[in-house]
Amino acid sequence: MGKLHEQMKADLTLKGYSPHTFAGYLPRCRKFAEHFNRSPEEMGQEEVRTFLLYLAQERKIRPGSQKAYLSALKFLYCYTLNRPEEVENIPNPKLPVQLPVVLSHEEVLAIFEAIGYIKHKAMIATTYAAGLRISEVCALRKSDSDSQRMRIYVHLGKGKKDRYALLSPMVLELLREYYRKVTPKGDWLFPGQDPKKHLTTNCIHRTFKRAVKKVGINKKASMHSLRHSFATHLLENGTDIRYVQALLGHASIRSTVRYLHVSNAYISHIESPWDALQKGEGKGQGGQPCNEDK
Numbered sequence: 001m002g003k004l005h006e007q008m009k010a011d012l013t014l015k016g017y018s019p020h021t022f023a024g025y026l027p028r029c030r031k032f033a034e035h036f037n038r039s040p041e042e043m044g045q046e047e048v049r050t051f052l053l054y055l056a057q058e059r060k061i062r063p064g065s066q067k068a069y070l071s072a073l074k075f076l077y078c079y080t081l082n083r084p085e086e087v088e089n090i091p092n093p094k095l096p097v098q099l100p101v102v103l104s105h106e107e108v109l110a111i112f113e114a115i116g117y118i119k120h121k122a123m124i125a126t127t128y129a130a131g132l133r134i135s136e137v138c139a140l141r142k143s144d145s146d147s148q149r150m151r152i153y154v155h156l157g158k159g160k161k162d163r164y165a166l167l168s169p170m171v172l173e174l175l176r177e178y179y180r181k182v183t184p185k186g187d188w189l190f191p192g193q194d195p196k197k198h199l200t201t202n203c204i205h206r207t208f209k210r211a212v213k214k215v216g217i218n219k220k221a222s223m224h225s226l227r228h229s230f231a232t233h234l235l236e237n238g239t240d241i242r243y244v245q246a247l248l249g250h251a252s253i254r255s256t257v258r259y260l261h262v263s264n265a266y267i268s269h270i271e272s273p274w275d276a277l278q279k280g281e282g283k284g285q286g287g288q289p290c291n292e293d294k
Contacts, residue, residue: 001029001030001033001039001040004039004040004041004080004081005026005029005030007080008025008026008029008075008076008080009022009026011075011079011080012025012026012075015079020135024068024072025071025072025075025076026072028068028069028072028073029072029073029076031069032047032048032051032069032072032073035051035054036051040073040076040077040081041081044083044086045085045086045087045089045090048070048073048077048086048087048090049090051069051073052066052069052070052090055069056093063093063094063095063096064093064095066093067092067093067095070087070090070092070093073087074087074090099258099261100225100228100232100258100259101219101220101221101222101225101228102225102228102229102232103217103219103221103225103226103228103229104229105233107215107217107219107221108128108226108229110215110217111124111208111211111212111215111217112124112125112128114211114214114215115207115211117207118177118178118181118182119178119182119184119190119199120204120207121174121178122171122174122175122177122178122190123137123138123190123199123204124204124207124208124211124226125168125170125171125174126140126152126171126175127223127226127227128226128227128229128230129166129168129170129171129230130152130165130166130167130168130171130230130247131165131166131227131230131231131234131247131248132152132154132165132227133224133227134201134204134205134223134224135201136154137190137204138190138198138199138200138201138204139155139188139198140152140154140188140189140190140198141155141187141188141189142184142187142188142189143187144189145167145172145175145189146167147167147172150166150167150168150169150172151164151165151166151167152164152165152166152167154249161249161251163246163247163249165247166247175189201223204223205222205223208221208222208223209222227248228259231244231248231256231259232259232263234247235259235260235263236263241253241256241257241260244256244259
């Protein structure tokens with residue numbers, strides 16, 4: 001894409017997009033151009049539609065990935081090329097509604113205990129106890145922990161919004177123990193090998209996955225499952241959903257409501273209509289078996 005690539009980088013910078021978005025949008029637009037061996041400047045709605053159909057029908061990529069490609073191309077045509085009409089009538093792929101993977105209290109504790117290194121233990125505990133995203137816990141600075149007001153300052157979370165998260169007294173003690181034993185250098189609470197940079201998300205992801213495998217948990221759990229578990233466990237303990245929304249940093253309560261669908265406290269209090277039917281009169285009125293039962 002050459003010059004167009006640099007223009008798009010500049011536009012992403014001016015819009016304040018994160019490095020994560022840079023790493024997603026630019027390669028996807030480059031693949032679009034390579035697929036037709038032409039510059040996006042020479043193409044339009046027909047090629048965008050053809051490319052998205054190719055991804056869905058031939059490459060068979062998931063709807064979430066299809067949507068990511070479309071988002072990148074929409075930015076390219078709306079902002080960099082200033083031709084929004086090329087993409088405004090292209091529908092977003094319908095995403096499957098999936099319930100979050102939630103770990104039990106016992107599973108969270110088992111994962112924590114399966115990790116030996118104090119630094120990684122502190123990261124796992126902080127992620128769960130404060131309901132943080134993995135990128136947020138990796139990017140914590142030493143100054144973000146407020147032991148006077150017992151809260152954690154989260155800089156520029158998702159949507160570039162600051163917020164406060166819970167600082168558990170037990171996590172505070174663990175962080176102090178970690179600090180005494182490791183004495184991290186620099187400003188980052190969890191620095192990488194280069195103290196000028198924080199630990200990468202890939203590193204703690206791998207640690208978490210190894211611990212999950214070690215304790216024999218068969219769920220498709222990831223570090224983000226700790227955040228899901230934090231929200232679900234708070235709701236099960238009776239915490240007002242609006243407080244949970246604020247702690248998670250959700251702009252819309254609709255994002256928080258989905259945790260009600262996996263909260264055992266709500267599900268276990270609902271009686272199945274089958275049970276109600278069985279409690280009534282006339283239950284167990286037999287009938288004749290069908291031929292296949294004989």
